[in-house]
Amino acid sequence: MNLFSLSNRRPRLKRAFLAVLAAGGLVLGTALPAQATYYSGGFGTGLLNINNYSYNTTYQPAMNLAVANWNATPTPADIQKIGGGNVVAAGANSASWYGYYTRYSTSFRIDLNATKISSSCSNASNCITAVLVHEFGHAFYNADQPPVCSSCSIMREDRDRNSTIMRSPRTYDINETNNYL
Ligand SMILES: [Zn+2]
Incomplete structure (x- = not known):
């Protein structure tokens, strides 16, 4: 899932804000983890x-x-x-x-x-x-x-x-x- 796949033409702050909104919606809708604390630079394995x-x-x-x-x-x-x-x-x-x-x-x-x-x-x-x-x-x-x-x-x-x-x-x-x- 890529929360940052919205148009690149959007201002950076607005895109981040929309991502937060999207994450909140996902939490409510599907009980997925809160994406606000997800860091994309993880290593890929435990x-x-x-x-x-x-x-x-x-x-x-x-x-x-x-x-x-x-x-x-x-x-x-x-x-x-x-x-x-x-x-x-x-x-x-x-x-x-x-x-x-x-x-x-x-x-x-x-x-x-x-x-x-x-x-x-x-x-x-x-x-x-x-x-x-x-x-x-x-x-x-x-x-x-x-x-x-x-x-x-x-x-x-x-x-x-x-x-x-x-x-x-x-x-x-x-x-x-x-x-x-
Ligand atoms: Zn740190």
Whole structure:
């Protein structure tokens, strides 16, 4: 289903507005998932083969926990550190983001910003896990800022990245992922 198949001559904002209206209509009419939280840059499968990264004693277990927490969900999520072209990396960066997901034609890359995490997080360990679990969420078609409370989705920008509960996909995220995969 392509909600953006309306005429390209329409102004961008109007087209987006119509898409929202169309999504609302579909929810009412057929009980399909709310398309407002769908991110089109997902990877295509729950199986994510990533590089076998190796970092320090803060990053390594925190990153591994993000992998484990997704794999423990009742979804098709199956993240394996066995290579395969997809990259998960951490490094210093002057940008304002904590983490960044980039989709390429046949692969994806996730970067964690150690500079931002160090300067903005009170609990680095929880924050690293919260950021990485969020970025994997994009690979599973979850968009930023779903219309739920700040602690109700790992995809909320205003969630508390230092809290324990935000290290794992929430019920909302699990349901959305199962809608998309
Ligand atoms: Zn995001």
